[in-house]
Amino acid sequence: MAGERGHFGTRLGFILAAAGSAVGLGNVWKFPYLAGENGGAVFLFIYLGFILTIGLSVMLAEFAIGRRAQRNPVGAFKALKGGPWVAVGGMGVFCGFIILSFYSVVGGWTVAYAVKSATGLLANGDAKALGNAFGGFIGDPVEPLIYHALFMAVTMAVVAKGVHGGIERVCRVLMPVLFVLLVVLCIRSVTLPGAGAGIAFFLEPDFSKVNGAMVTAALGQAFFSLSLGMGAMITYGSYLSAKVSLPGAALWVTSLDTLIAVMAGFMILPAVFAFGFDPGAGPGLTFITLPAVFSQIPGGAFFGTLFFVLLAVAALTSAFSLIEVVVAYLVDERGIRRFQAAMGAGFVIFILGIPSSLSFGVWSSYTVAGKNFFDIMDYLASNLMLPAGGIFISLFAGWVAFPKLMEAGEGGIEKSFRLARIWQAICRYVAPVAIAWTLINGL
DSSP states (O other), X not given: OHHHHOOOSSHHHHHHHHHHHHSSHIIIIIHHHHHHHTTTHHHHHHHHHHIIIIIHHHHHHHHHHHHHHTSOHHHHHHHHTOGGGHHHHXXXXXXXXXXXXXXXXXXXXXXXXXXXXXXXXXXXXOHHHHHHHHHHHHXXXXXXXXXXXXXXXXXXXXXXXXXXXXXXXXXXXXXXXXXXXXXXXXXXXXXXXXXXXXXXXXXXXXGGGOOHHHHHHHHHHHHHTTTOSXXXXXXXXXXXXTXXXXXXXXXHHHHHHHHHHHHHHHHHHHHHHHTTOOTTOTTHIIIXXXXXXXXXXXXXXXXXXXXXXXXXXXXXXXXXXXXXXXHHHHHHHHOOOHHHHHHHHHHHHHHHXXXXXXXXTTTTTOOBTTBOHXXXXXXXXXXXXXXXXXXXXXXXXXXXXXXXXXXXXXXXXXXXXXXXXXXXXIIIXXXXXXXXXXXHHHO
């Protein structure tokens, strides 16, 4: 089975694939509206602080665990320690199923809106009318499922081709495309009349707005935007050559992820301010407010289409890593061939996503504690499983496996890593406490 696992062909390919995993809807969709809801610049600065400390440290821990063991999350914990720690890897594999089931539904929405924007169906400056149109779309029992199926089919096809021939090859194309689209849309946004207010909102911090809820939101976004706690970076790390510097790779991936989140802020917030819309409009900022903004910009259909293509690309690069966690487990631990593993896992995830899609329409009345099926899946993953995974991964790297992770010549971190003790202290104390704070507040 080792031959089927494969490895990334180049350091650049690995960095682009790992950055693609981190860069997803959390960066391009969620970060701008969270910044809008939480004071703009002050949220950005607190977010950057958490990224460079806790986020970078946990990412390095996942890379180190994966490369040292050369296995999927379950196999990695089994190889490095075993016992109850194997359950942490199992939770990561289960996370891949849960998250991608509803994530691919939203990914399908981005594809649908790229089509709708290109065909002129979103050429309406009335946010209320666009809100009704969005509600009608996600409430339809058939159309969103078609796009959900299309999104999953592309994801399965790429991952079935393998790490080097599928994920790496596609990410080497998609990530530069994503960056170019972001640059074009940023330039268009910041040059709009009245965009200066949005730029100031995003760059001039008002520290009087700092509160516990904002700090919690910034920490949660820093953690979740890097695809941490679900085993994706452990899996990608297991495909990495021992010649690659792990601290350097972690820094590159974290930097690219952060750069794209900041660019997303410049892409969205100046445009929203330029036309007098509410920057704190929440999730509706993407599918309701922004189409209204684009409809008022010269060439709006073109830029709107580019924006939703950008969202779809970001969603796909993250989806590859989510399903790869499951596929790697099936290949390594169950001896299933990669193609069958990708097809089988993808089909199960598609089926699991059907209730999430229908929960906005015909199944909307079926709720538990006020949450529909989509909300329950999101809550289970984002508020419980990912924070728990992050806590256990940090503790494992800092207390249990640190000597093995530092073994030079065995796929460990380089002995020349001068910040090793600081990294260990963050994994032992700072990251678990901070992530636990996020988990408790998320409850």
